[in-house]
Amino acid sequence: MDALTERPPAVAISRDRTAMPAPAPLAMPAASLRSWSRSERRPRVDPKGWREPAFARLIAFGGMAAIALFGGYQMYKVVEAGGVTALEWLFLALFAVNFSWIALAFTTGVLGAGYLMWKGLTVKPVLPDALRERTAVVMPIYNESPGRVFGTVQAIVEDVLATGHGASFDFFFLSDTTDPDVWVAEERAFVALRERLPGVGIFYRHRPKNTARKAGNIGDFVVNWGGNYAHMVVLDADSLMTGETIVALADAMEKDPDSGIIQTLPRLINRNTLIARLQQFAAGIYGPVCAAGLAVWSGRDGNYWGHNAIIRMEAFAGSAGLPELPGKPPFGGHILSHDFVEAGLIRRRGYAVYMLPQLAGSYEESPPSLMDLAIRDRRWCQGNLQHSRVIGATGLHWATRQHFATGIMSYVSSLLWLTQLLVGLLLALQAAFIRPEYFTNQFTLFPAWPVFDAERAFNLFIFTMAILLAPKIFGWLVTALNGPARRGSGGFFMLTLSTILEIFLSALIAPVMMLIQSSSVFSILFGRDTGWKPQRRDDGSIPVKAIIAQHWRHTLLGVIAAIAAFSISPYIFAWMSPTIIGLWMAVPTSWASASAGIGWGLRRARLLLIPEESSPPDIAERAFRHGKEFDTLELEDRKALDLVHADAEFRDLHQQIIQVPAPRVRGRIDTDRVIAEAKLTDAQSIEDARAWLSPRETMLVLHDRALIALLAALPHGEPKAA
Template sequence: MDRLNAVTMIEPPLPKDPALIDKLDMVNDSGQQALCAQDAVVRDTSRSEAMTLDPASPYRGGQDRRAATEQGEVSSDGLPTDPLPPEKRLAMPTQSLRAWSPRDRRRFVAPHRIRAPWLARILVFGGAAALTGYGAWEMYQVVSVSRTTVLQWVLLVLFTINFSWIALAFTSALLGFATLLFARRDRDTLPGALTQRTAVVMPIYNESTARVFSAFAAIRESVEDTGLGEHFDYFILSDTTQPDIWLAEERAFLDLRRRYGNDCRIYYRHRVKNTHRKAGNIADFVTRWGGAYDHMLVLDADSLMTGRCIVRLAHTMENDPDAGIIQSLPMIINRNTLFARVQQFAARVYGPLIAKGLAVWMGKDGNYWGHNAIIRTAAFAAHCGLPDLPGKPPFGGHILSHDFVEAGLIRRAGWTVYMIPEMAGSYEESPPSLIDVAARDRRWCQGNLQHSRVIGARGFTLATRQHFATGIFSYLASPLWLLQLIVGIVLVWQTHYVRPEYFTREFSLFPVWPRFDPERALFLFAVTMGILLAPKFFGLLLMLLTKQERRASGGGIRLVISFVVEIILSALLAPIMMLIQSGAVFQILAGRDTGWQPQRRDDGSIPFRDIVRRHRTHTILGLITGVSAFMIAPSLFGWMSPTIVGLVLAIPISWAAGTLALGLALKRVGLLLTPEETTRPPIAERAGELNADFLRDGFDDADALDVIHRDADVRAWHEMLLPYGFKRHRGQIEADHALALAKLIDAETIEDARAWLKPKERMVVLQDRGMLSMLSKLPTQRQLSAEAA
C-alpha cells in the first residue's frame, strides 16, 4: 500500500477505532514512522467498520451510502442519502478563437423571428455619429480662432472620442425612452405548463452562508408556489476556500434538506480547486450534470428571482427553439448605505430605459451579463468551452469576463442571445461603498481589457464585436477623460505664461499662440452636459408619468429632490472614479494581475484609516490641480471646480457615502426611494425571514475544526459530502498536506490543532477523511487535565 494512504485515500474512511490513538502514540517526530503507523491502521480496518454512528443517526458513509443510493433509499429522518443526483455528462470542448467556418453555424428553426433591427441600429449609431460630427465641428471652431497648435489638435481628437461615447449613450437611451413611452405594460402571466427541465444554479465563493442560503431557499419556495416546481432542480456550486465558510455551507445545506424533505431537489457540490473560477465552476456543473437538463438558470451569489420570473423565462426558452441565452434585467434591492442607495435609485429610475434601448437595437444579437439569465444547456456545452489565452495575466490566462465571450461563442454557433428587460421579478444587490465598487471594478476592468485579445476572433457577429468594444472603451474612457483635462490645463497655462513665438520658421504675420472662442466653448459645454444628463431626465420623466411608480417612489416632489441628490453625489464621485479606473488601466497595462477576491455584500462601514489610505492620493492630486488651476486663471478654477471639489473631498465623500446612517436618514424622509423599497417584494421579505433563521443558527460564526470535533453527525455529513475516488499520486507531496499531518500528529488536544493549523492546512484536514478521524480522536484540554488529575 502506498504511503500516506491513511490520510490521502478517499475511500474507505479511517475508522473510529480507539487503537488509532495507541498506534499514533508510538510515533515519534519522524514523518516516516508516522506514515507507517497510518498504513497499519488502514490495513487492519475492514470496510464495515468505516463509520460507526449512533443507530438513530440519519447519516451513512462509504459502501453503505453507495448501496443506499443505488436502491433509492433515504435516511431514517427523511433526508436523501446522496446529496447529488446521478451524473449525466455533457462534453464541453474548448473552442477556438482562430479557426472557425461558417458551415459550423446552425440554421435557425424560425428565421422569420430573427430579424436584425436595422432601423433601430441606424437611428442609434447614425444619430450618435451625427452628434459626434456636430460636436467635433463645434470644438474645431472653438480652437481654430487662430492658427491651431498641436496641443489643440490633440484636445480636439480627445474631445471627439469622449463625445462619441456620451452621444451613443444618449441615442440609445432616447430609443429606450420612446419605446417605453408607448409600450404596453407587461402582463406577468404564468404559463399553464412546462415540458422541459431546468437547473437553477448558484455559484458561490466565500460568501455569507446565511445570506446565500436564505436567498436560495426563498427562490425555491417561490418557484414551488407557481405549481410548476417539479420541472426545476437546484444546485449550490461552491468554490469556497475558507474552511469555516465551507463547513457553514454544508450545515446550511443540511438544514435545507431537513426543512424541505426528501424530494426538495436541492443539491450542493464543493470543488476542491476552483480552477478557472466562476466559469470553471459552471463548466464543472455542465460537464457532470448538464445532460439531465434542457436549460440552466444561472444566478449570482447576491441574486434573487421570483418563481414567476423563472418560470416565464423557462417557458420563453421552450417556445423559442433558436434561443441560446435569455437575459433578464436585475433591479437592485436591499441597499442601505448612502452610496448603495444612490446606485439603487439610479438603476431603478434610469436602468429600464437604458436596458430597453439596448434590447431594441441589439435584437437577437444581445449580450450576457453572467447571471439572472436562462441558458440552453446543450448549446452552451457544445459551443462555450472557453480557451485559455496565451501568455500570463493580466492579458493572458483564463478569461475573466467570461460572460461576454460565452454570448459571442453561442451567437457564433447560430443561437440567439437577447434580453427581456420588462420581465419583472429579477433582483440583485450592489456593493455598499465606493471602495467595494473599486475592488470589483478592478477585476471587471482587467476582464474587459482582456477582450482586446478576443474581439478579433473568427466568426463573431458585428454586434458581438461592438459589445466587446463598448466594454473595453467603458474603462478606457476614464484615462482619456483624464488626458483631456491635462491637455486642457496645459493649453490654458500656455496661453497665460508662454510668450508667443513671433519669428517661426514659416513666414506669418501673426504669432503662433493658442486661442479659443469663449462663447462657443460655453455653448459646447452646455450641449455636452445636456447630452450627458439627458438619459437621467428621460428616466425621471417616465417615473413621473407613471402614477403607481411615482407614488411608490415618495411622490413627485420627493422624486425630483432624489433626482437632484443623485446627480450631485454622482458628479462628486465621478472624478474619483475617473482616477480609480485610470489607475486600474495603467496597472493592467503594466502587467499587474488583479486576482479574485470575494465581494463584500453586507452594509457596513469601512475603517476610516482604510478610506484615508485608499483616497489620500486623490486628495493630493485634487489639491495640486486646484492650486495650479487658480494660479493659471481663476476662470479655469471655476470651470474645473466640480472635478477639484470631488477629488479634494474624496476622503469625507467616500466615508459619508459608505455609512448606514446617512442612507437610512434619507430613507426616513422619503428620499432615494424605489418602488421595491416602499413595497418590498414578497420574495425579499421571505429571504429576510430565512436569513434571520440562519443567523440564529450561527453557522457563519462557528469554528470548523471545533464543530467537526464535537459533533459526530456533522462530521459524518461532511465526510459523506466529500468526493470519492481521488487518490494521491506517489511522490507528489504537497507542503500544506505534510504540515497539516505533522501538526495533527504533534497535537495533544483539539486546542493545539486549532491554534497551530493555518487556513490552508485546515482546508487540507477538511478534505481528508484520515485527518478528520485523527482530529476527532483528540481530547479537549479539560479532558486531558481531568485524566491527569
C-alpha cells in the first residue's frame, strides 16, 4: 500500500450506537513540583532543531533592561532635585516595576514587527500527502448552547473531510454540563449530528462529576481513551479551526518528533457588540505582532493557551498530570489555569512547546460586554496568581518561569498602577498642605521638601507614552504594509482611523479595568474563591440596573479622586484626568460596550473592521448556518426528566450513552443518591418526582440506570389522596 492510499486503521467500534470508542487507557500520574531529576528528561530526537534564539532574547530582555534602567534613572532625576524622601523612593520603585513591564511589551513588539515584515503576516496551511498517525479533536463543553457547539463541530468535521484526511481524525464532545436539561439536549444534538455525518468518528461523553474542571475533563479522556491516538487537538467551546489548519498541525507534529505542544494564534471573530469588536480589532491588528515577538524569543520553550493547539498524547499523559496544590482555594486545590502548567511540565520533560503565529485558519470568540470580560478576568486572575505556587517548581525551564511571571504580572500590574497613582497623589498632597514631613535618613536641621524637575518629568511622560503605544503602532504599520490585511481592514485611511479610535476607547476603559483587576487581586489575596460559570456567548445587552450595580463604586471613586486632585492643584487634576474621566464614564461605557447596535453602526461605518468581517471565512458562515439548523430542532424544548420518563426510545439511547459507574466502595454512602432514590420510591407520579428532585439529584438519577428504571415506572397524573 503506497503513501497516498494508506490510511490509519479506524478504532474498532460500532459508530452508530456506541457513544465512545473502546477504552485505551494511558497512565497519567500526577507530576511532582518538588522533585525532579535530569534523568527523567527524554533525549532529543533531532538536536539540530533546538537552536536557541539567543539574539532575540538579548533584544527582548537586554532591551527591556536598558529601557527600564533609562526610565528609572530619568524618574530618579525627576524627584532627586530636593533630596529623595521615603514616599518618593516608593513612587520610584513602583514606576520602575511598571515601566519594566511595558518595556518588555515594547521589545517583544519590536521582534514581532520585524519578524512579520520579514516573513509575512499569515501563512496558508500546506496539506501533506498522507498522515501516518491518528488524532483526536476534543471539545470540552460546560452548560453551553448545544445547537451552537454541535453546529460548529459539524462545520469543522466537514472541513476536515474535505481535505481528504478525515480517516485520521475522530471528534469528541467531552461534557461537564451540570444542567440536566442542557445535558439531555446535548445528547439529542449528538444523535442528530451522527445522522448528518454517518460513518464519521463522532463521540460524546458526559462526566458524572466535573472534578478538576476543564483540566480534569481532558485528563479523564486521556486516561481512558488516549491510547487510541497519537495526538489531540484541543478546542474551546467557542473555538473554530479549518480542516486545513487541523491537518497541518497533525502533519507538523508528525514531522517534529520532539514537539509536545504546537499552539496556533486564534483570531477573534463573530461578535458584534462594541467591546467585542474593539477586542477583535486589537487582536487582529496588534495581536500578531505581540504573538510573533513572543514566539521569536521563546522559541521551543513556549507556552500553551489551553485551546486551538495540538498536543502529543504521550507527552501529555507522561508529563502533564496536575497535582493538587496544598491548602484551600484560591491558592490551593485544583490548578485553575492549567494550560501554562501543562506546557511547563511538558517542556521540563524534554519536549518542545512552540507557537505558529502565522498559521491561518484558527479562530475563537470574545466576551460580549465589559461585565462579561470582568467575570472571565476574575477566573483568569485567580488561576494566574495561583501560579505563584508553581513558579518555583523544580526543573522548570527559565522561559516557563518567565511565562508564569508574565501571567501574574498581567493582573498585579493593575494594582501596581493604582498604587502608583495613589502615591503620586499623596506626594502632591504633602507638597501642597503638609508642613515639614520630609526628613531623609541623613541628619539635617531642615526638611527635604519634594522638588520635581518639571521639564524632565514631561519628557519622561512623552517617552513612556511612546513605549506604551509602540506595539499598537507596530501592528498598524505591519497591517498597513500588507495589502490583503489593509484592504480587509477598510483601507489605509479607515485602518488608521480605527487604530486611533481603538486607542481612545481602550484608554477610556483602562481605568475601570484597573479597578476591576485590582479588586480581583485583593479578593483573591483575602481568600475568596471564584466559581465556575459558563461564559455568555451571545450579543444580548445587559440591563442598566445590573450595570449600575457593577460600576457605581467606580464612578464614585472617580468623583472623589477629581475633588481631591482639584483641591490640591489644577495641574494634578489635569495629570489624573484620563483616569478620572474613565471612572466618571464607567456606567455609560459599560452600557455601550454591550451594545450590538453601536457595534453594528461602527461596522457599517467600516470602523474597527477586521478582514474576517470584510471577507468572512467559509467555515464560520457554515458553522453559523449549522447552528441555526440545530436550533430549529428545538433540542431544549423538553425537560430532562420528562423526556427520559416518557420517551422509551430516547431513554434506551440515554442509557447507552451514560458511563458505567465505578463499583461502590462498601461503607461509603452517597447521601444525595440515597435521598434521590427515596424520593422516587415515595413519588406516585412523574409530577411528584419533578417537584421533589433538586437539580443535583436529577443529575444523579439520569446517571444511574437503577434510578432511571424507578423514574420510568412512575405514572402520569396527580398523586392519590392518602
